[in-house]
Amino acid sequence: MNIYLDHVATNPLHPEVLEAMMPYFREHYGNPLSLYEPGMKAREAIETARAATASLINAKPKEIVFTASGAESNNFAVKGIAYANQNKGKHVIVSKIEHHSVLNTARFLEKQGFAVTYLPVDKYGTVNPADIEKAITKETILISVIHASPEIGTIQPIEEIGRIARQKGVIFHTDAVASVGNIPVDVQSLNADLVSFTAHQFYGPKGAAALYVKEGVRIVPLVYGGIQEGGRRAGTENVPAIVGMGRAAELAKRDLKKRVDHVRALRDKIIDCALKIDKALLTGHPEKRLPGHASFVVEYIEGEAMLLLLAAKGIYSASGSACSSKALKASPVLISIGIPAHVAQGSVVFTLGETITEDDITYFTEIFPAVISRLREISPYAKGWEGTEGPTCTAQK
Amino acid sequence: MNIYLDHVATNPLHPEVLEAMMPYFREHYGNPLSLYEPGMKAREAIETARAATASLINAKPKEIVFTASGAESNNFAVKGIAYANQNKGKHVIVSKIEHHSVLNTARFLEKQGFAVTYLPVDKYGTVNPADIEKAITKETILISVIHASPEIGTIQPIEEIGRIARQKGVIFHTDAVASVGNIPVDVQSLNADLVSFTAHQFYGPKGAAALYVKEGVRIVPLVYGGIQEGGRRAGTENVPAIVGMGRAAELAKRDLKKRVDHVRALRDKIIDCALKIDKALLTGHPEKRLPGHASFVVEYIEGEAMLLLLAAKGIYSASGSACSSKALKASPVLISIGIPAHVAQGSVVFTLGETITEDDITYFTEIFPAVISRLREISPYAKGWEGTEGPTCTAQK
Numbered sequence: 126m127n128i129y130l131d132h133v134a135t136n137p138l139h140p141e142v143l144e145a146m147m148p149y150f151r152e153h154y155g156n157p158l159s160l161y162e163p164g165m166k167a168r169e170a171i172e173t174a175r176a177a178t179a180s181l182i183n184a185k186p187k188e189i190v191f192t193a194s195g196a197e198s199n200n201f202a203v204k205g206i207a208y209a210n211q212n213k214g215k216h217v218i219v220s221k222i223e224h225h226s227v228l229n230t231a232r233f234l235e236k237q238g239f240a241v242t243y244l245p246v247d248k249y250g251t252v253n254p255a256d257i258e259k260a261i262t263k264e265t266i267l268i269s270v271i272h273a274s275p276e277i278g279t280i281q282p283i284e285e286i287g288r289i290a291r292q293k294g295v296i297f298h299t300d301a302v303a304s305v306g307n308i309p310v311d312v313q314s315l316n317a318d319l320v321s322f323t324a325h326q327f328y329g330p331k332g333a334a335a336l337y338v339k340e341g342v343r344i345v346p347l348v349y350g351g352i353q354e355g356g357r358r359a360g361t362e363n364v365p366a367i368v369g370m371g372r373a374a375e376l377a378k379r380d381l382k383k384r385v386d387h388v389r390a391l392r393d394k395i396i397d398c399a400l401k402i403d404k405a406l407l408t409g410h411p412e413k414r415l416p417g418h419a420s421f422v423v424e425y426i427e428g429e430a431m432l433l434l435l436a437a438k439g440i441y442s443a444s445g446s447a448c449s450s451k452a453l454k455a456s457p458v459l460i461s462i463g464i465p466a467h468v469a470q471g472s473v474v475f476t477l478g479e480t481i482t483e484d485d486i487t488y489f490t491e492i493f494p495a496v497i498s499r500l501r502e503i504s505p506y507a508k509g510w511e512g513t514e515g516p517t518c519t520a521q522k
Numbered sequence: 523m524n525i526y527l528d529h530v531a532t533n534p535l536h537p538e539v540l541e542a543m544m545p546y547f548r549e550h551y552g553n554p555l556s557l558y559e560p561g562m563k564a565r566e567a568i569e570t571a572r573a574a575t576a577s578l579i580n581a582k583p584k585e586i587v588f589t590a591s592g593a594e595s596n597n598f599a600v601k602g603i604a605y606a607n608q609n610k611g612k613h614v615i616v617s618k619i620e621h622h623s624v625l626n627t628a629r630f631l632e633k634q635g636f637a638v639t640y641l642p643v644d645k646y647g648t649v650n651p652a653d654i655e656k657a658i659t660k661e662t663i664l665i666s667v668i669h670a671s672p673e674i675g676t677i678q679p680i681e682e683i684g685r686i687a688r689q690k691g692v693i694f695h696t697d698a699v700a701s702v703g704n705i706p707v708d709v710q711s712l713n714a715d716l717v718s719f720t721a722h723q724f725y726g727p728k729g730a731a732a733l734y735v736k737e738g739v740r741i742v743p744l745v746y747g748g749i750q751e752g753g754r755r756a757g758t759e760n761v762p763a764i765v766g767m768g769r770a771a772e773l774a775k776r777d778l779k780k781r782v783d784h785v786r787a788l789r790d791k792i793i794d795c796a797l798k799i800d801k802a803l804l805t806g807h808p809e810k811r812l813p814g815h816a817s818f819v820v821e822y823i824e825g826e827a828m829l830l831l832l833a834a835k836g837i838y839s840a841s842g843s844a845c846s847s848k849a850l851k852a853s854p855v856l857i858s859i860g861i862p863a864h865v866a867q868g869s870v871v872f873t874l875g876e877t878i879t880e881d882d883i884t885y886f887t888e889i890f891p892a893v894i895s896r897l898r899e900i901s902p903y904a905k906g907w908e909g910t911e912g913p914t915c916t917a918q919k
Contacts, residue, residue, distance in 0.1 A: 134561075135552065138551060154533070195757065224747065331761060331762070332729040347744065351623070359622065363760075366763075433557065
């Protein structure tokens, strides 16, 4: 039995998405900028995909710039706004729990003479909007706060942060890579000027992502060159992937409520199970979190060993964001919510998708507590541990 | 009859390449950074593709950084080297016939306080290596010269430019997007430190490209974030596209000689035909040019009309690089080789691929002169023209 519980890392491609992409691999290979029939077919397909992608987040088609990844969208947003506005001021505000693609871009900007404020979060990983308001100066040109954390699932009060940014006349970007396609995201009610999101988070292909750029917001390109994407992002368009993103956006819009209800019910069973384990703690906000997201720290457990033992039982999970899984450091996100470094080692994240079944979760509730028991028996980390007997979830069912 | 003669804009996907990609759409969807089986399969596939891609240009696998487009590779190279070396100096040298993705990046750097020298070219579009030598100052940190022009086909004396750069201790980048996979490219003999290339130029997928970064050359990322690509380019890897690039590289390496011979023979027939037309001029170098590349300016002809009429006859061609086709300006490349602006309007580029046949070219030689005659009859551009009677190619065969 194999159960993929790492949907926040990436998702399988929806079969209907692949089907939509295939003609653009096989027949309509023309360059969308060319003037003849095969190119025009590709161009039309891109514009159809743009409309569908825009519709998913309640944007206008021309406000969508296609990119190749959520990371590219984040780099584009943060650098692009910084360079477009450096004559107005050189101060940027981000939260401490941004994705590396925002944090490391902010650090790059610091080297280029920008000042960056890194805002703290509370124990649930939530940014306090009042802190944002206090951090804004006359020099502030950009605020960037992640919509939902891939590591701890917490959803930020983006509407309120956006409202403050608007009042103060500061451009506001949110990294919505983990949320768009998984919960309703409406750029109008978020009060956001820029929103990053990526297709493979909602059963679309890898290699297609987008940055929403509100009409009238000026941005400097990250990738200069030809006139693709209205001159905002050069490079021959990855037509099949863009078509796939459009189709995935249509499916996400159509199925969103069903998907949310499905994963939330199963997610709650995972949380119920895990919280019966001694010294296991839910990370992130208990309610304001992604519906398919369950994240924990389990004391006296080494996270990598836990992942490997779970994987040996066919349960695929992560210790944090995919980008940091291999970095072998305590997650800065967990540290920022006050988890001690030695406890942060025992981090595990389970994220669900639409093909996960009740049976899968029943199996999970048998395996997970047993894996924890086993690890505590053998692990040097567990020496200080004098907890209960082996925990179970299924017994108490 | 449809004849695609715009292979420099993009190429159809090779069926074997698509076949290699399919399992990574259907089964092996895991995130390559994850620690479990589905992710590891994806990671292994990327490393196999990296080795094949490196082998095509005689590089080491670790010298290959995958990107999403040739434009991204060029932006990454030029900005990445500039930022990595700005403490040593802030002077960059490029040629006037670089692709927009280099030229516009150079202009961006000028706004950030860098100085850029734009080197002229001769009537064939060739950079004089002696000019490079003269332009180098103590502040020079980067030279970027395109390997082969997509607009006029000219191949630059890259080996010699590279030798000068090495002697002077200046990092050297070449945009080899139009050449890699179409002619032999060996990064060792080119004396290049960085080489941009893209898969869809050699029957690979759109959305996969690479930057060769010579071992030991330090570069600042364009896309910050996770630890993908050795920390040099973040973002969840586009696994199917990368796999496709690897397979396309294998095929290109295997078939290169055959492909070169095939397109050169047919290309020469196109040139023979076109040069029989009065006031038609071959642009670019007559010998040192891409084997599948034939480019002309035809006086008293408006290029867009020519493309549209050719397309109506099933012949798909371009007026210049795909990125400038829609820009409706006289090509800066043609201006830089001394073509007057009004003549540059009559630009047309035919580029061949491995599936083009003798019959296709026979058809071409019937249609092309007839299209020119027709346009000169009806076009206001042709008012000043008092040339010969309608040209033919087939009659003289």
